[in-house]
Amino acid sequence: GKQINSLSTSFDQQLIAAKSSVTSLQQNALLWNNDLNNGKGAYDATHNGQAQRITNVLNGSVQASSSDVVTVDQLFTTNSNLGTLSGSVSTTFSSLSNSLSDINSDKLTELSGKLQSTNDELRKLSTTTSLSLKNANTNLGSLQQNALLWNNELNNGKGAYDASHNGIYQRITNVADADLSPGSSDAVTGG
Numbered sequence: 001g002k003q004i005n006s007l008s009t010s011f012d013q014q015l016i017a018a019k020s021s022v023t024s025l026q027q028n029a030l031l032w033n034n035d036l037n038n039g040k041g042a043y044d045a046t047h048n049g050q051a052q053r054i055t056n057v058l059n060g061s062v063q064a065s066s067s068d069v070v071t072v073d074q075l076f077t078t079n080s081n082l083g084t085l086s087g088s089v090s091t092t093f094s095s096l097s098n099s100l101s102d103i104n105s106d107k108l109t110e111l112s113g114k115l116q117s118t119n120d121e122l123r124k125l126s127t128t129t130s131l132s133l134k135n136a137n138t139n140l141g142s143l144q145q146n147a148l149l150w151n152n153e154l155n156n157g158k159g160a161y162d163a164s165h166n167g168i169y170q171r172i173t174n175v176a177d178a179d180l181s182p183g184s185s186d187a188v189t190g191g
């Protein structure tokens with residue numbers, strides 16, 4: 001009788017700890033919010049009622065077909081490239097203006113080369129930007145596939161976080177030991 005009561009108490013404490021961990025995860029995970037994006041839904045980085053940064057994101061793939069997000073580093077690189085391109089274009093137009101006064105065959109050839117160089121720089125910038133955006137989109141897709149996400153179909157339609165990956169149950173590791181005191185809702189570990 002005492003062993004059953006002890007087991008029941010231990011189970012109740014572990015259940016309370018598990019509920020606490022789920023609540024904490026709900027508060028600290030990047031979750032889908034159906035109310036955002038004009039009712040189309042989006043991941044919501046709000047925490048404690050305030051918008052938050054998402055950090056440690058790998059640079060996104062920037063390809064025409066990519067849906068990766070880009071990082072500040074990639075945007076900074078793009079802006080730097082635009083600044084360099086702007087300076088190059090400004091220099092080219094300034095040189096063009098000065099050269100218009102004495103147009104001759106040599107000047108037209110030189111101008112053509114500068115315009116080609118500008119076109120080449122624009123092509124490079126377009127390729128770099130496309131690659132950066134594709135990388136960002138790939139990383140976002142990977143994050144969505146590898147995050148512990150809410151599944152409304154679990155728990156008899158009440159929803160729960162789904163730890164499966166590619167349809168296979170998975171372990172959740174590196175979880176701190178639970179507070180096993182009464183009232184605790186920590187997740188219980190095997191340790």
